[in-house]
Amino acid sequence: MALYALSREGREKAREIAAGLSPAEVFFPERLGSPRAGETSFAASGLGALVEKNWAGYAGHIFITAAGIAVRQIAPLLKNKTCDPAVVVCAENGSRVISLVGGHIAGANRLARRIAGITGGEAVITTATDSRDLMAFDELAALSGWRVENPSRIKIFNAALLEARPLDLLLPEAVFERYYAAQVNLRRLGEPAEIQAGLAVVLDPPPDWAGPDDVEILVLRSRSTL
Template sequence: MVAESRPIAVVAVTRVGSRLAARIAAALPEAEACVPARFAAEAGPTTTAYEGPVAALVRERFGCCRALVLVMAVGAAVRLIAPCLRDKRTDPAVVVVDDGGRFAIALLSGHLGGANALAERVAAITGAQPVVTTAAEVLDVPAADLIGRAFGWRIENPEQLTRLAAALVNGEPVGVLQEAGEPDWHDDPLPAHVRRYPDLAALCAAAPAAAIIITDRLLPATVLQPGWVVYRPRTLVLGIGCSRGVSADEIAVLVDETLAAHGLSPLSVRAVATLDRKAAEPGLVAFVRARRLELQTFPAAVLDATPGMERPSAVVKAAVGTRGVCEPAALRAAGAARLLVPKQKGRAATVAVARISA
């Protein structure tokens, strides 16, 4: 058994299944075919041979791989993975393929783990019929836990996902309020029981059983009802200027205070933008890494020529060659014409906020 596994383990238990596993893994660059040692030679030189019970192998790969393709009967697969199950948010995708390659069944983590998509990929390789049983796909309604995922949206209150998902699949009234973010998160038309609302007041007045709220604004806790899920699109850019030696904590405090004071969610921040000569400033780099944000930099001449600055400074111009750093950096990186938040000053840093153009 190899010391380090690949992201997808394709596991077989029979001679025929071993050949099929090798074929599937060969078509998936990120996959590893794991076959019984006695069938490894005929399955091919690129396979990984295992000795002993397959249960031990599945248990190991379940804990370190993002997906498993089990070439065996569904019942056998269920018994093998049952002791390993922990949480739908962290369990890997599991797809089951019969030895004849006739069906590719998304068995576990269809949405969050990506088993539905993996079943489609495996089916395309083997000529199998993909089998997807999650209700959202069967009923052609939005999958609550996948809304905006392709765009990097974050879910603020995931504990409400189950209520929203139930309302979507059961045909109960579901409201949609979108104030920011990519508009094509679902193909129109939406199902008849899913209705868009123009603003928060209209949504609250309608009081649907569940709601999809897509916004980068902070919402009063009293507004949210059971089944109302808040999705945070990555729409905000922080323009940051800073002095040499500024700490990551100083930047974090200024950013968090600024966002809170202006009613904006930190979960919607996508990037930080600044002057190119600040790209290696340790405190700024540490802040960006800690928040897992993109860092974009611009030359002074580009920043100085950016329209839309609200608080230019002759002092800054004399020091770094541009009338501003945080404001024009935010505008440039966001592709925006105006700021959401003009320059806010801390002891050793400044911050401005712009919204990415849709």
């Protein structure tokens, strides 16, 4: 994880967070003094270049700054939700920790909650499914170590989850019971041939299986089939 701070207060908060997230590296301006082990200082005007250099090298980027500063630094670097790293913004006093980018697949929501646990603050999660206490399908995949084979369809399926539309799920029974059994619009199936809804989430279908012509399929792949 990379943590960025621009003030002495922010640097101390970054150090506190880094101690709880290890391994993590703290970056701050040269004017704040000499870096310790696991820290790097940068020129006063060099934050943008530093973030760009670090972007692909860290799973998460944590800004102990105003949210607007973080947005301006990362905006030119964003590509899409399947490959962008997690971005979290934390208030200098640790009172608010905002999941900004990569809430599900990159794990920013989980990272924000973890940081809030370190600082004693509140994690601010704005993804719609989390706000409704629903397990989004890309979040399920990330938590389970699965891959979404057709990520362009994630939005369709998470929207259906939010709108309580009928969905057929070919998922392990334990997963269904833990996350989805309470939702009457969701039905767990044992075989692809049982699909009846217009939308279905399928874990590890045969490689050459396309599903019924009139059904949208979200395909998840477990580690055993990757």
